[in-house]
Amino acid sequence: MSPILKFAPYVLLTGTIFIISCQKEYSTQQQKEEAVSSASSNAIAETPPFNLEVILRGEGNSFGNIKFRQDIDPAKIIILETWVRDLKPNHQYLLQRAVDAIVDGNCTSATWLTLGKGLTPQSILTDDTGTGKEELWRDVSAVATGSKFDIHFQVIDAESMAVVLDSDCYQYVVR
Secondary structure: OOHHHHHHHHHHHHHHHHHHHHHHHHHHHHHHHHHHHHHHHHHHHOOOOOOEEEEEEOOOOOEEEEEEEEOOOOOOEEEEEEEEEOOOOOOEEEEEEEEEOOOOOOOOOOOOEEOEEOOEEOOEEEOOOOOEEEEEEEEOOOOOOOOEEEEEEEEEEOOOOOEEEEEOOEEEEOO
């Protein structure tokens, strides 16, 4: 048997392994590129302010936060995870919002809507440390997708109706 034929199976096996490993490497690289491309497309699709992180401030150390989320779903429900602290203990408060249809970063509307569980207003009750938490929601299915608003929030004392916390102006796009 010739020396070349003697090593031919080894050369063929080595070449096959090399080709397979290159294909795997290419496949892995292609998957990475596709993932980056997909993530970039999703980032572009998520660019408008569909979700907000709203900060509410008041006198002294009083503070609040609203995680304003509208998931991608046909029901068009906005979830408002609301949290307040350093307010009057064991007391009820209400979250309100006002919107401007002119999107210019200047919230001038004083047409306040009390938020809650859908159309039913829901108070935020603080505990004995002045901290309160409530998950509220709002149905915006009657509003056209892509509608833009300037929006701002306030928390009011449920008894006196005095404003205890308020937010800056935010922009929002209905998903």
